[in-house]
Amino acid sequence: MTKKNETFRKAGVGRRGFIAGSAAAAGVAALGFPSITGRAAAPLKVGVYGGYFKDSFDEHIFPDFTKKSGIAIESVAEPTGEAWLVQLEQSAKAGVAPADVSMISQVAMLKGQSSKLWAGLDMAKIPNSKNLLPQFVHKYPDGTVDGIGAVAWFITLVTNTDVYPKAPESWAEMWKPEHKDRIGLLALASNSFLLEITATTFFGGTKVLDTEEGIVKVLGKIAELKPNVKLWYRDEGQFQQALQAGEIPMGQYYHDVAGLAAADGFPVRTTFPKEGGLSDSGCWALSRASKEAENAHRFIDYMCQPAIQATMSRKIGTAPTVDRKILDLSDEEFGAVSSDIPPIIPRYDIYQTKGDWLDQKWTEMVVGG
Amino acid sequence: MRRGRPAGPAGYIPAIWPALMLCVFFVIPFAIMAAISFFHRVEGGFYEPGFEFANYARFFTTFFARILGFSLFVSGLAAVVCVILGFPFTFMLTRLGRRRQVLWLVFLLSVLSLSEVIIGFSWSMLLSRTAGLSNLFVVAGLMDQPASWSPGFAALMMGLCYLAFPYTVLILYPPLSRLDPQLPEAARMLGASPLRTFFTVVVPAQRGAIVATLIMVFVFTLGAYLLPQLLGRPQHWTLSVMITDQAILQSNLPFSAAMAMFLMLVSLALVGLTYAIGGERREP
Numbered sequence: 001m002t003k004k005n006e007t008f009r010k011a012g013v014g015r016r017g018f019i020a021g022s023a024a025a026a027g028v029a030a031l032g033f034p035s036i037t038g039r040a041a042a043p044l045k046v047g048v049y050g051g052y053f054k055d056s057f058d059e060h061i062f063p064d065f066t067k068k069s070g071i072a073i074e075s076v077a078e079p080t081g082e083a084w085l086v087q088l089e090q091s092a093k094a095g096v097a098p099a100d101v102s103m104i105s106q107v108a109m110l111k112g113q114s115s116k117l118w119a120g121l122d123m124a125k126i127p128n129s130k131n132l133l134p135q136f137v138h139k140y141p142d143g144t145v146d147g148i149g150a151v152a153w154f155i156t157l158v159t160n161t162d163v164y165p166k167a168p169e170s171w172a173e174m175w176k177p178e179h180k181d182r183i184g185l186l187a188l189a190s191n192s193f194l195l196e197i198t199a200t201t202f203f204g205g206t207k208v209l210d211t212e213e214g215i216v217k218v219l220g221k222i223a224e225l226k227p228n229v230k231l232w233y234r235d236e237g238q239f240q241q242a243l244q245a246g247e248i249p250m251g252q253y254y255h256d257v258a259g260l261a262a263a264d265g266f267p268v269r270t271t272f273p274k275e276g277g278l279s280d281s282g283c284w285a286l287s288r289a290s291k292e293a294e295n296a297h298r299f300i301d302y303m304c305q306p307a308i309q310a311t312m313s314r315k316i317g318t319a320p321t322v323d324r325k326i327l328d329l330s331d332e333e334f335g336a337v338s339s340d341i342p343p344i345i346p347r348y349d350i351y352q353t354k355g356d357w358l359d360q361k362w363t364e365m366v367v368g369g
Numbered sequence: 370m371r372r373g374r375p376a377g378p379a380g381y382i383p384a385i386w387p388a389l390m391l392c393v394f395f396v397i398p399f400a401i402m403a404a405i406s407f408f409h410r411v412e413g414g415f416y417e418p419g420f421e422f423a424n425y426a427r428f429f430t431t432f433f434a435r436i437l438g439f440s441l442f443v444s445g446l447a448a449v450v451c452v453i454l455g456f457p458f459t460f461m462l463t464r465l466g467r468r469r470q471v472l473w474l475v476f477l478l479s480v481l482s483l484s485e486v487i488i489g490f491s492w493s494m495l496l497s498r499t500a501g502l503s504n505l506f507v508v509a510g511l512m513d514q515p516a517s518w519s520p521g522f523a524a525l526m527m528g529l530c531y532l533a534f535p536y537t538v539l540i541l542y543p544p545l546s547r548l549d550p551q552l553p554e555a556a557r558m559l560g561a562s563p564l565r566t567f568f569t570v571v572v573p574a575q576r577g578a579i580v581a582t583l584i585m586v587f588v589f590t591l592g593a594y595l596l597p598q599l600l601g602r603p604q605h606w607t608l609s610v611m612i613t614d615q616a617i618l619q620s621n622l623p624f625s626a627a628m629a630m631f632l633m634l635v636s637l638a639l640v641g642l643t644y645a646i647g648g649e650r651r652e653p
Binding site: 188232245 | 410413427490497520599603611614
C-alpha cells in the first residue's frame with residue numbers, strides 16, 4: 001500500500017459526508033488536470049465539502065448561477081478538517097489553485113491568514129454583502145476582508161428515537177452514568193467544540209477558556225465522559241450509520257444531516273439543548289493563486305442574496321448567514337435549520353493561539369488512561 | 370541471463386530509467402519529509418524553513434513512547450497471527466491442482482484490492498450489536514442476546530489480519546510452491562507423520578521465507594491508520610493515526626514528519642534485528 005494512496009483514501013472521508021472514492025478521485029483529477037477544459041472558457045472552480053454538500057450544491061445552486069451569470073462552475077469535492085487547507089497552501093506555493101473559491105472553516109481561515117493564503121476581497125464588487133450578519137464577514141487583522149459567510153450550521157445533541165423515546169433537554173444528559181458506552185463524539189478539540197459546550201453547560205460560559213488553567217479544568221470535566229463514549233469519530237459517516245442503527249444511540253452531530261436522516265425515515269432526532277446548539281460556519285475564501293478573481297467575486301456576491309440563502313436553508317438545511325428579517329422563511333422553515341435559543345459560539349481564538357498545546361492536552365485526555 | 374556485474378559502463382544503461390524513477394518518486398519525497406521534520410512549526414499557521422529539534426523533542430515523552438510501543442506490538446502480533454494462519458494455508462494451497470490454485474489466488478488478490486475504509490466499515494458492521502454476527506449466534510441458540518464486539522482490541526486485530534492475510538499468502542506462495550516435493554516425501558517414507566513432516570521438514574526449510582514474511586506483514590500493517598480509528602478505542606490509536614491527525618487535521622507537517630521519521634527508523638532497526646537473528650540461512 002503506498003502512502004499516496006492512503007492520502008487520497010483519507011481525503012475521501014471528511015467533515016461533510018463519507019465521500020465515495022469517486023468524489024475523492026474527482027478532487028484529485030481537478031488537482032492533476034487543472035486546465036483540461038481548455039483556456040477559452042475557464043470555469044470557476046468552487047470547492048465544497050464532498051458528499052452531501054457537493055451533491056446539493058450541484059443540484060440546487062450551481063446550475064442557476066451559471067444560467068444567470070454565464071459563468072461555468074466546476075465543483076471540487078474538498079475534504080474537511082484542515083486537509084484541504086494544507087493542499088491549498090502547498091499548491092499556492094507552486095502558484096496553482098486546485099479551487100478558486102473554497103468553503104473554509106473558521107479555524108482554517110485563521111491558519112490560512114498566517115501565510116497570506118487568502119486573497120483580499122473587494123467589497124465594492126460584493127454589494128450583497130450588506131445583507132450579512134456582522135459575524136459572517138471575516139477579516140485580516142488589518143481589516144482586509146478575506147472571507148464571506150457561506151453557510152452556517154449547528155452541532156446539536158442527537159438521539160436514536162427507538163432507544164430514547166424521550167428527547168434529552170440538556171447537554172448534561174451525556175454525563176449521566178446510564179449512558180455508559182452509548183455515546184459518539186467528534187474526536188478532536190477543534191471540530192467537536194466540546195470545550196465550549198462543556199464550559200457553557202457546567203462553567204457558566206466560555207469565559208473560563210481564557211486561561212490554560214481554565215481549559216485544563218474543562219478538560220477534566222470532559223474526561224468524565226470517557227466511560228460513556230463508545231466512538232470518537234473523525235468521519236461523520238462512521239457515526240451516522242451507528243446512530244441510525246441504534247448501535248450508538250446518542251451523541252453530538254450536525255443538525256442539518258441529522259434532520260435529513262430523520263426526514264428519510266430513520267429513527268433519529270436532533271435536539272437544541274437548553275444551553276444552546278453549537279453554531280459553526282464556513283466562509284467563501286479565494287486562494288491567492290487563483291486567476292479567476294473577477295468571477296469569484298461575482299459568485300460570492302450571488303451567494304449573499306437573501307433568496308439564495310433561503311433556498312439553501314430549504315434545500316440543503318443550512319442556517320442562513322444573512323439577517324432573518326430579510327428572508328422569506330416561515331417560522332417552521334427557520335426552526336428546521338436554526339433555533340431561537342442563543343447558540344454557543346466557538347472560541348476560535350484558542351485554536352489559533354494555543355493550538356498545539358491544546359491539541360496535546362486534548363489527545364492525552366482522550367487517549368490516556 | 371548473464372549474472373554478475375556488467376562489463377562496462379554501457380551495461381548500466383538499462384538501470385538508468387528505474388534509478389531515475391526511484392529518485393523522483395521515492396528519494397526526493399523522502400528527502401523533503403526528512404527536511405520538513407526539522408523545519409520550524411508556526412503555531413496557528415504552517416511552517417517555515419529552519420533547523421531545529423523541537424518537533425523531535427515534543428515526540429520524546431512517555432505519552433508517545435507508549436503509543437509507539439503499542440503500534441509496534443499490534444503490528445508484530447498481526448504479523449505473527451497472519452503467518453501462523455497463512456503458512457499452513459499456503460502450503461496446502463500449493464498442493465492443490467493448478468486450476469484451484471489459480472481460483473484461490475484470484476480470490477485473494479480481489480480481497481487485497483479492498484481498501485482499508487471498506488474493510489473497516491464492513492468489520493464494524495459485522496461486529497456490531499444491531500446488525501452483526503452475534504445475531505446469527507442468537508438465532509443458532511449459541512448466545513442469549515446479541516453483543517457488541519467493536520470497537521475493541523480484538524476487533525482491531527481481526528481487521529488488521531483480514532487486511533494482511535492475502536498479502537501474507539501472496540508473499541509465501543512463491544517460496545512454498547518452489548519447495549521440492551521430494552523433501553516431505555522422503556520424510557514420509559522414513560515414517561514421519563504428516564504433521565511431524567510439516568513441522569520438522571517444511572517449516573525449517575522455509576525459515577528464511579517465514580522471517581521475510583513476518584517483516585513484510587509487520588511493515589504493511591504498521592501503515593494502517595484507518596482501522597485503528599474504525600475498530601479500536603482511543604487507547605488503540607497507533608502512531609500512524611497520530612501522524613495522520615497532525616498532517617491532515619492539525620496542519621502540523623513538521624511534527625508529523627518527525628513522527629514518521631522516527632517510526633521508520635525504529636521499524637528499520639527492528640527489521641534489521643529480526644533479519645540478523647532469524648534469517649542467516651535465507652535460501653534453502
